[in-house]
Amino acid sequence: MKKIMISGILILATTGMFIMKDQGIPLEMNKNTKSNIMLVNKNNSLPDGYVPKDLVKPNIKFIDSSTEEEKQLNATVANAIEDLFSKAKEEGIIFLGTSAYRSYETQKEVYQSRVKSQGIIKANQYVAKPGTSEHQTGLCIDLTNKDRWFVEATKEATWLKENAHEFGFIIRYPKSKEAITQKEYEPWHIRYVGKDIASDIYNNNLTLEEYSQEK
Numbered sequence: 036m037k038k039i040m041i042s043g044i045l046i047l048a049t050t051g052m053f054i055m056k057d058q059g060i061p062l063e064m065n066k067n068t069k070s071n072i073m074l075v076n077k078n079n080s081l082p083d084g085y086v087p088k089d090l091v092k093p094n095i096k097f098i099d100s101s102t103e104e105e106k107q108l109n110a111t112v113a114n115a116i117e118d119l120f121s122k123a124k125e126e127g128i129i130f131l132g133t134s135a136y137r138s139y140e141t142q143k144e145v146y147q148s149r150v151k152s153q154g155i156i157k158a159n160q161y162v163a164k165p166g167t168s169e170h171q172t173g174l175c176i177d178l179t180n181k182d183r184w185f186v187e188a189t190k191e192a193t194w195l196k197e198n199a200h201e202f203g204f205i206i207r208y209p210k211s212k213e214a215i216t217q218k219e220y221e222p223w224h225i226r227y228v229g230k231d232i233a234s235d236i237y238n239n240n241l242t243l244e245e246y247s248q249e250k
């Protein structure tokens with residue numbers, strides 16, 4: 036995909052897709068994409084070195100091995116995750132954060148070390164190339180539980196699946212949608228999109244890719 040920069044507007048020449056700057060958030064979208072969603076995946080990368088604004092540390096518990104960088108989230112998302120954690124706790128569900136924001140540099144290190152250890156084919160299978168990880172947006176977070184075993188049908192994963200949308204989050208890589216998201220099912224990875232969109236996606240069993248195409 037060829038990228039051409041023309042006065043702040045990045046045009047992806049071969050596909051007719053483009054990125055616009057809107058309140059400091061680069062939005063990459065095709066003709067049908069709703070303009071306020073940041074869709075980041077293998078085919079929609081962030082500009083090199085993109086750093087989100089308004090990163091803060093939410094008042095939630097992270098696992099001990101989380102780095103200071105990955106404890107950060109966009110400020111709006113930080114409020115939403117605090118609400119989610121406290122409501123869950125009222126219902127006897129205890130979450131822990133593992134990883135939220137990851138910088139371009141961090142992703143580059145992770146990617147390059149995987150290429151070194153396992154080769155480029157394996158690396159591409161399991162690690163997002165720098166600029167294509169949703170974690171670089173500051174809008175998503177990975178969670179776990181006290182057993183550090185956050186798989187389908189644990190009470191925490193079930194609660195998250197059923198309630199995340201009420202706080203503005205979606206399960207970003209749902210089961211049975213691997214062909215669309217190009218990612219394996221990840222019950223622990225939630226992405227903030229706001230309550231209205233999250234409910235719409237939840238009620239219609241969509242992915243962010245599908246939602247973006249339909250609007």
Ligand SMILES: [Zn+2]
Nearest residue numbers: 170176177224
């Ligand atoms: Zn994740």
